Amino acid sequence: SQQGEEDPQALSIQEGENATMNCSYKTSINNLQWYRQNSGRGLVHLILIRSNEREKHSGRLRVTLDTSKKSSSLLITASRAADTASYFCATSNNDMRFGAGTRLTVKP
Amino acid sequence: GAVVSQHPSRVICKSGTSVKIECRSLDFQATTMFWYRQFPKKSLMLMATSNEGSKATYEQGVEKDKFLINHASLTLSTLTVTSAHPEDSSFYICSVRTRADTQYFGPGTRLTVL
Numbered sequence: 001s002q003q004g005e006e007d008p009q010a011l012s013i014q015e016g017e018n019a020t021m022n023c024s025y026k027t028s029i030n031n032l033q034w035y036r037q038n039s040g041r042g043l044v045h046l047i048l049i050r051s052n053e054r055e056k057h058s059g060r061l062r063v064t065l066d067t068s069k070k071s072s073s074l075l076i077t078a079s080r081a082a083d084t085a086s087y088f089c090a091t092s093n094n095d096m097r098f099g100a101g102t103r104l105t106v107k108p
Numbered sequence: 109g110a111v112v113s114q115h116p117s118r119v120i121c122k123s124g125t126s127v128k129i130e131c132r133s134l135d136f137q138a139t140t141m142f143w144y145r146q147f148p149k150k151s152l153m154l155m156a157t158s159n160e161g162s163k164a165t166y167e168q169g170v171e172k173d174k175f176l177i178n179h180a181s182l183t184l185s186t187l188t189v190t191s192a193h194p195e196d197s198s199f200y201i202c203s204v205r206t207r208a209d210t211q212y213f214g215p216g217t218r219l220t221v222l
Contacts, residue, residue: 042114048210092209095142096203
């Protein structure tokens with residue numbers, strides 16, 4: 001069964017704008033990870049944030065985690081057309097459960 | 109990170125036949141691998157956890173006799189879809205979990221059952 005729920009389900013922005021995606025989950029976690037998936041392809045790991053961390057950066061990505069609210073956000077700054085993809089959050093205890101994903105479209 | 113391959117990348121088969129999908133961890137010895145399926149425009153659903161040298165653990169609602177998993181070595185897990193039906197058509201993805209607790213995914217196998 002799924003664990004996380006992403007919101008929005010779909011997001012369309014112009015190149016150069018920032019994109020924010022949110023994820024909520026239900027149970028306690030060891031860590032939360034964000035992945036991207038281009039259509040019909042495998043998943044690419046973006047970033048892992050542990051349950052005792054609140055914020056993490058990687059290049060143009062910024063991830064926050066609020067364990068009290070059981071939520072996380074992924075911010076992509078200065079978006080590019082190549083960022084167009086589906087983004088999933090996944091929570092990890094012994095296994096990994098995925099949210100429904102956000103389909104991001106960045107228009108050139 | 110770990111490099112994971114899957115074979116085949118695409119397979120088309122007739123209804124009633126069996127199809128085997130291989131998942132290989134190329135640079136990491138994986139005691140645990142995971143199998144997911146994904147329907148178009150949907151998220152990944154965990155099917156089973158594959159444990160090296162022991163039986164797989166299946167998620168509720170996944171038929172273990174239909175989706176046979178064998179994890180015979182630390183670098184190879186196979187998923188066999190037996191007596192395939194059109195509703196089994198999906199994108200099947202495996203993953204490996206490293207000691208850093210990060211999962212790395214294979215490129216996926218697209219199964220089409222006619």
